[in-house]
Amino acid sequence: MRILIAEDETVLCEQIRRVLASEGRVVDVANDGEEAAFLGATEPYDMIILDIGLPKRDGISILKEWRNQNVDTPVLILTARDGWSERVDGLDAGADDYMTKPFHMPELSARVRAMLRRKSGRANPLFQKGKIEFDLRNGRVMENGFPIDLTSQEIAVLTYLVHNTGRLVSRTELSEHIYEYDGDRDSNTIAVFVTRLRKKLGTDFIRTVRGRGYVIEET
Amino acid sequence: MLSLRRRAIVGGSVWAILSVIIGVVALYSFFDALTQRRFDQALAERHLQIVIALSNSGADAELMTQFINDPAYDRPYSGRYWQASGPEGELLASRSLFDSMLELSGEVLTEREFWTGAGPNGSVRGVRQAVTLEDGSSWVVLVAESLAALIAERAAIRRSLLLTFGLVGVLGVAGAMLQTLVVVRPLKKLREDVSHRWDLETDIDPTNYPEEVAPLVADINTLLERNREIVARGRRQAADMAHALKTPSAILRNELETLKRKDVDVSQAQDALGRIDAQLRRSLARIRAANSGASMQRRHTNVARSVERLAKLFRGLPDLRSKELEVAVPSNVTVPIDGQDLEEVLGNILENASRWSRSLVSVTCRIMNGVVEILIEDDGPGIPESDRHEALRSGGRLDTSVPGTGLGLAIADDLLHAYGGEMKLQKSDRLGGLGVSILIPNKLASDLRADGDLPQAQS
Numbered sequence: 001m002r003i004l005i006a007e008d009e010t011v012l013c014e015q016i017r018r019v020l021a022s023e024g025r026v027v028d029v030a031n032d033g034e035e036a037a038f039l040g041a042t043e044p045y046d047m048i049i050l051d052i053g054l055p056k057r058d059g060i061s062i063l064k065e066w067r068n069q070n071v072d073t074p075v076l077i078l079t080a081r082d083g084w085s086e087r088v089d090g091l092d093a094g095a096d097d098y099m100t101k102p103f104h105m106p107e108l109s110a111r112v113r114a115m116l117r118r119k120s121g122r123a124n125p126l127f128q129k130g131k132i133e134f135d136l137r138n139g140r141v142m143e144n145g146f147p148i149d150l151t152s153q154e155i156a157v158l159t160y161l162v163h164n165t166g167r168l169v170s171r172t173e174l175s176e177h178i179y180e181y182d183g184d185r186d187s188n189t190i191a192v193f194v195t196r197l198r199k200k201l202g203t204d205f206i207r208t209v210r211g212r213g214y215v216i217e218e219t
Numbered sequence: 220m221l222s223l224r225r226r227a228i229v230g231g232s233v234w235a236i237l238s239v240i241i242g243v244v245a246l247y248s249f250f251d252a253l254t255q256r257r258f259d260q261a262l263a264e265r266h267l268q269i270v271i272a273l274s275n276s277g278a279d280a281e282l283m284t285q286f287i288n289d290p291a292y293d294r295p296y297s298g299r300y301w302q303a304s305g306p307e308g309e310l311l312a313s314r315s316l317f318d319s320m321l322e323l324s325g326e327v328l329t330e331r332e333f334w335t336g337a338g339p340n341g342s343v344r345g346v347r348q349a350v351t352l353e354d355g356s357s358w359v360v361l362v363a364e365s366l367a368a369l370i371a372e373r374a375a376i377r378r379s380l381l382l383t384f385g386l387v388g389v390l391g392v393a394g395a396m397l398q399t400l401v402v403v404r405p406l407k408k409l410r411e412d413v414s415h416r417w418d419l420e421t422d423i424d425p426t427n428y429p430e431e432v433a434p435l436v437a438d439i440n441t442l443l444e445r446n447r448e449i450v451a452r453g454r455r456q457a458a459d460m461a462h463a464l465k466t467p468s469a470i471l472r473n474e475l476e477t478l479k480r481k482d483v484d485v486s487q488a489q490d491a492l493g494r495i496d497a498q499l500r501r502s503l504a505r506i507r508a509a510n511s512g513a514s515m516q517r518r519h520t521n522v523a524r525s526v527e528r529l530a531k532l533f534r535g536l537p538d539l540r541s542k543e544l545e546v547a548v549p550s551n552v553t554v555p556i557d558g559q560d561l562e563e564v565l566g567n568i569l570e571n572a573s574r575w576s577r578s579l580v581s582v583t584c585r586i587m588n589g590v591v592e593i594l595i596e597d598d599g600p601g602i603p604e605s606d607r608h609e610a611l612r613s614g615g616r617l618d619t620s621v622p623g624t625g626l627g628l629a630i631a632d633d634l635l636h637a638y639g640g641e642m643k644l645q646k647s648d649r650l651g652g653l654g655v656s657i658l659i660p661n662k663l664a665s666d667l668r669a670d671g672d673l674p675q676a677q678s
Contacts, residue, residue: 009466015473053462080465081458082500084566085559088528091535102469102496105476 001046001116001159002026002177006036006062007078008055016049019105020112024139024155028181033057040066044176045073046163047115049108052079052090060093067094074115078103113137120163127162129219132201134162141201148200153178157193161206161216170213224403231395239388243380250376258344258369259333265289266331266346266362269301273311273360274352278303280311291315296340298365306357321345327359335366342366405432413439453510461503468496497626504630508637511560519553520561522593526582529566533573533580542576544569548584554591554659556638564634567627568595568642568655575599581650586661593657596647607644628655635659 003025007013010031017027028043030036033054040048040062052059063075074096079086082100090098096118097111113125113136127134133142139155141148150158156178161169171190178190194206194214207215272286291299292313302312302321312320319339327349335344345363352358405428412423422440425433471492475485526548533544554561565582572580576597584593602610611632632642640659647654 009470011470012466012473015470015477019473053458080462082461083559083563084529084532085562087566088532088562091532092528101465102472102492105473 001156001163002028002044002180003112004028004030004036004039004043004045004048006030006033006040006048006054006059007051008032008053009051015105016108019109021152022139023109023113023137024152024159025112026156026178026180031055033059033062037062037065039181040073041069041071043181044173046119046160046177047074047076047112049076049078049112050095052077052081052086060089063090063093063095074119076111076115078108109137116163120165122163122165127165129205129216130202132205134158136162143201150197150200153193154197154200157190158197158201161214165216166218168209168213168215174214223406224399227399227402228392228396231398232392235388235391235395238391239384242387243384246380246384247377250380251373254369254372254376258364259346262333262344262346262362262364263331265299265301265364266348266360269303269362270348270350270360273303273350273358277354278305278309278311278352278356278358283311287313298338298340298343298367300338300343300345300361300363302361302363304359321361321363323347323359323361338363338365340365344369405429409436409439413443450510453506457503457506457510460506461499464499465496468492468499501626501630504626505633507560507563508630508633511557511634511637518557519555520558521550522552522554522561522584522591523548523550525558525562525565526584526593529562529569530582532566533569541578542573543579544573545579545581548582548593552584552586552591554661556640556659560634560638564631564657565593565595567631568657571627572597572599572653572655576652579650589661591659591661593659594654595657596650596654597652598647598650599652601646601652602644604646610644611642631657 001024003020005013005016005020005027007016007029008031013029013031017029020027028039028045030039033056036048036050036054036059037057039045040050050059050063054062059077059079063077066073066075075094076097076099077090077095078099078101079090080101087098096115099108099111117123117125117136122136125136127136131144132148134140135142136159139150139159141150141155141158157174160174160177174190175186194208198206205216207217209215268287272283275286276282287301289299291297292301292315294315295317297315300313300316300321302310302316304310304323310320316339321338321343322336324336327347329349331346331348333344333346335342337343343363343365345361347359347361349357349359409423409428409432412427422444423436425436425440428436472489475489475492479485479489526546530544530546534540556564569580569582572595576599579598581596582593583596584591586592611629628642628644635642635657638659640657643656643658645654645656646652
């Protein structure tokens with residue numbers, strides 16, 4: 001799952017990026033309003049963490065612009081402005097959730113997971129298929145109670161496919177959601193990740209539809 | 220201090236009354252002198268008539284009556300008398316003197332002399348003179364007239380003057396009042412303009428005012444602009460400080476979380492940071508309250524609109540979605556509080572009520588005796604009376620098992636005080652939990668009946 005963090009404080013950005021990456025998210029960072037507006041409107045993010053007080057453009061106007069352009073990516077506002085009017089205005093502008101600084105990182109992680117689950121319509125953070133259990137909260141995979149080691153890229157591929165269970169996902173779409181904005185998007189490497197996942201989780205866990213993409217069937 | 224209107228009316232009235240008194244005294248004196256002069260002139264003419272009659276008749280009493288044809292001299296005690304006394308004790312007198320005579324005191328001069336004394340029927344004023352007839356005899360001739368006529372004439376003139384000056388006085392006072400109304404009208408307009416322009420945040424045009432008031436208007440414009448700048452700068456500084464302190468605090472908190480995950484004991488550092496964050500939040504809230512208190516602007520905010528905006532937010536919050544929020548606020552009630560500040564007050568109290576309620580939070584509103592009361596009740600455990608003061612203290616958390624900083628009610632209380640309002644914590648009779656009563660004076664508000672004007676509760 002690919003997330004955009006629009007925050008001008010680089011240290012805080014890196015902290016959030018580190019935590020989300022450890023949970024298998026791919027994170028892009030925008031340090032000013034103009035860059036955030038551009039990335040949010042042009043890249044297919046699964047959710048956006050948006051600061052209101054950004055340099056160059058304020059977060060509320062960016063959010064309104066996205067909604068006017070029919071960008072329906074879930075947005076969590078993360079801001080130092082903790083007034084109730086500002087919260088109402090933020091949600092009125094189209095935000096899905098609102099958090100104020102200073103915040104607890106575990107709470108931010110939980111809200112990010114909840115928003116991603118709501119987007120994919122998944123109520124349960126635990127995904128189970130056969131003997132394999134995948135915890136969307138921390139990216140851990142267990143087989144019969146024993147952990148299976150996955151690389152961060154493998155977790156990213158698996159997370160996106162699980163969030164889209166039952167839907168065919170093309171290699172291009174997958175690459176758009178597991179690579180960072182300036183990452184090397186070689187869709188051939190997707191096949192390598194899927195092959196490795198099949199080896200670790202079983203060949204029938206992910207089904208390949210030749211020439212079209214991949215799907216995890218509903219259990 | 221005495222109002223300008225009262226000063227002008229009192230001043231104008233005093234001046235009008237003083238003018239009337241001075242006028243009355245001056246005219247009294249003038250008319251007194253005039254009537255006296257006319258009275259004396261008539262006496263002198265009558266005296267001359269008696270002297271001529273005396274001379275022409277050769278001091279013959281019978282013959283004299285033919286020369287004097289005033290019937291008042293014939294009617295006893297008519298008030299008009301003459302008397303002539305000869306060198307050998309002869310005494311000629313009008314019949315009006317009847318059996319009395321005019322008293323002479325002192326030497327009578329050959330010059331005409333006016334005198335005042337006792338007459339046969341009250342005080343008289345007269346004229347006397349020693350005259351020598353053609354036959355060489357010397358006579359003292361007196362003519363007198365009762366003062367009653369003079370006094371009556373003077374009284375009639377005074378009555379007439381009093382009536383006229385009374386009317387002038389009333390007109391003067393009315394004029395003073397009318398003038399005051401006209402003079403203070405620009406000040407009334409200025410007050411309305413100031414109130415209106417606070418909302419519009421534009422200047423008042425001095426050319427719309429008389430030249431005496433225009434400099435004051437210009438000063439008020441400067442004052443308003445300065446106040447707007449101070450308030451805006453205060454808010455900007457508070458927002459900048461919030462951003463400048465809260466972001467590093469978030470970074471510190473995250474670093475501590477990272478260390479904690481590596482099994483480093485950071486509990487004390489986290490507690491300390493928590494206290495710093497709470498103090499920061501309270502201080503920023505106090506700056507905001509002080510800033511709001513310093514503002515000359517008193518915008519009116521619609522209570523129902525603010526409550527509905529917050530209700531929409533609370534109904535959408537994931538952790539509060541399961542609880543019911545019941546709102547029954549009349550749509551036309553306003554309070555003289557900035558919209559953001561009202562929502563800050565209500566938001567903090569609603570958050571507290573939502574966290575503690577079992578399933579229901581209620582917001583109602585009424586106006587009693589020019590005070591708007593917004594009542595927020597919940598069906599939670601409530602706060603015992605002995606702990607209610609503590610709940611309004613800075614960070615006075617009564618139960619740490621429920622998330623929150625314990626600052627919400629205290630922040631709301633600070634803000635309300637900045638606007639002259641107050642907050643009361645009580646037991647909710649209807650729902651059984653805490654009832655928070657917000658009282659905000661509003662001179663413009665008229666009483667709403669407890670039932671008739673309230674909308675149906677919406678949840």
